[in-house]
Amino acid sequence: MKKKTPVASTAKKAAPAPLQPFDKYLYYLNSVQSPDENMAFLRTIYLDQRGVVPPGLTLREDFCGTFANSCSWVKLGPSYVAHGIDLDPEPIAYGREHYLPELPAEARARVHITEGDVLESPLAKCDLAAALNFSFCFFRERAVLKRYFTRVFESLNEGGVFVLDVMGGPFYQETNEHELELDEPTPFSYFLEQESFDPITCEARFHIHFKRKGEPKRKKVFSYTFRMWALPELRDLLLECGFKSVDCYWEGTLDDGEGNGIWSRMKHGEDCDSWLAYLAATR
Numbered sequence: 429m430k431k432k433t434p435v436a437s438t439a440k441k442a443a444p445a446p447l448q449p450f451d452k453y454l455y456y457l458n459s460v461q462s463p464d465e466n467m468a469f470l471r472t473i474y475l476d477q478r479g480v481v482p483p484g485l486t487l488r489e490d491f492c493g494t495f496a497n498s499c500s501w502v503k504l505g506p507s508y509v510a511h512g513i514d515l516d517p518e519p520i521a522y523g524r525e526h527y528l529p530e531l532p533a534e535a536r537a538r539v540h541i542t543e544g545d546v547l548e549s550p551l552a553k554c555d556l557a558a559a560l561n562f563s564f565c566f567f568r569e570r571a572v573l574k575r576y577f578t579r580v581f582e583s584l585n586e587g588g589v590f591v592l593d594v595m596g597g598p599f600y601q602e603t604n605e606h607e608l609e610l611d612e613p614t615p616f617s618y619f620l621e622q623e624s625f626d627p628i629t630c631e632a633r634f635h636i637h638f639k640r641k642g643e644p645k646r647k648k649v650f651s652y653t654f655r656m657w658a659l660p661e662l663r664d665l666l667l668e669c670g671f672k673s674v675d676c677y678w679e680g681t682l683d684d685g686e687g688n689g690i691w692s693r694m695k696h697g698e699d700c701d702s703w704l705a706y707l708a709a710t711r
């Protein structure tokens with residue numbers, strides 16, 4: 429649920445093209461994903477953790493959905509391999525139809541997708557495992573999250589790194605709705621609505637809505653119930669599962685208090701309304 433800066437344009441606009449049938453994954457990609465940037469960032473984290481990046485690295489993208497990230501990963505070099513796993517056949521089929529064909533045949537052969545549950549299915553061995561867009565927050569009980577983290581630990585090659593993104597701050601402890609206006613693929617608004625927050629369980633219900641210009645708002649296109657795990661809870665659990673070290677990558681701040689899009693390894697963060705951080709746990 430990363431934010432993107434809307435593109436302002438002063439150019440004279442041509443008559444708008446007729447809208448294509450609504451494609452929820454295309455609008456999701458344009459609202460919350462930046463696969464090429466995210467995969468380059470994962471590689472930077474690996475380098476920062478290990479001090480060196482070998483010529484080829486194997487990524488496993490857990491909760492891969494349409495596996496747009498895996499398709500970007502294999503573009504990093506001819507020895508880069510990606511394994512994706514997701515339990516829902518629908519986004520996997522979408523990725524096979526829309527993203528895989530965009531890759532050259534040679535790169536396509538390095539993308540391996542499994543339909544399965546990260547808690548049950550065999551997990552491919554890898555150098556880097558990633559759980560992005562807060563998907564591990566589907567696991568709302570500590571024992572279940574521990575089972576997942578232990579499986580990730582066991583699936584990593586010696587020295588391998590596990591990266592997860594985490595969001596938090598007081599903003600996520602109450603109901604709210606946030607709108608972002610975007611221009612691609614057609615002018616539209618992305619809405620992230622937080623319907624609830626339960627202070628006893630730390631569970632929060634989120635909905636993603638979209639509104640294309642000239643159309644009614646499409647409500648609840650995606651919905652998730654997440655546990656809002658705190659960074660130290662996650663760090664302690666990862667260490668308990670055997671990881672040697674856990675580092676937090678925290679975003680720098682501009683003069684106006686907004687994030688600057690640069691994450692670096694930090695021991696302490698500053699108090700802010702909402703934040704997005706990355707944890708890197710090394711085996």
Ligand SMILES: C[S@@+](CC[C@H](N)C(=O)[O-])C[C@H]1O[C@@H](n2cnc3c(N)ncnc32)[C@H](O)[C@@H]1O
Nearest residue numbers: 491492493514515516544545546560561563566
């Ligand atoms: C929020 S989407 C994230 C998609 C993608 N990782 C991204 O960065 O946008 C969550 C995905 O996790 C999948 N998922 C949920 N529980 C899962 C589980 N236990 N094992 C595998 N996939 C799961 C869902 O099917 C869904 O596609």
